[in-house]
């Protein structure tokens with residue numbers, strides 16, 4: 001059986017939530033991160049989650065690839081849109097934005113400043129600037145959600161499933177992030193979805 005490798009509360013929660021939303025027959029395996037003996041190192045040479053191992057042993061990595069792949073297993077799912085459609089391109093645009101501008105460009109230096117400088121005295125400055133970048137990235141999302149319930153069209157899609165994870169992460173920062181009313185509203189709606197609740201429960205987070 002195919003296996004999705006996750007770590008509780010990590011960005012792999014997006015793939016986990018979508019797997020449950022689609023009720024796909026894929027098992028979920030928790031792994032430790034950043035330990036040399038973690039089994040994820042045998043699956044993904046980068047040692048990162050999410051990683052999806054298919055029945056034939058092929059391994060897919062990156063939320064931006066795994067989320068569309070999962071959705072494509074269920075033709076006509078409202079989580080995605082037909083190949084060639086503008087909606088599909090818009091959903092993919094948000095997946096790219098979340099993976100690059102929000103996760104890699106902002107959360108990573110905020111949480112892992114040691115990857116940007118070996119000089120510990122530089123870390124507070126890296127964190128502070130990363131938080132500025134993160135706020136700017138979320139302000140763009142906040143404006144997009146003005147008068148809209150979800151990021152694309154008028155329904156919950158892969159883009160919202162992914163955004164829900166990062167919208168949860170910012171609650172730990174608070175301050176100006178608490179003022180992002182549209183983002184908070186989307187997060188509350190995301191949290192009410194049975195698939196999100198069951199994924200959180202399975203990850204030991206409820």
Ligand SMILES: N[C@@H](CCC(=O)N[C@@H](CS)C(=O)NCC(=O)O)C(=O)O
Pocket residue numbers: 010011012033034046047048049050061062063064099103
């Ligand atoms: N670009 C990847 C990022 C994956 C990633 O950074 N995952 C983190 C958890 S949120 C991880 O596994 N970190 C462990 C490490 O970097 O050693 C994606 O979007 O799937």
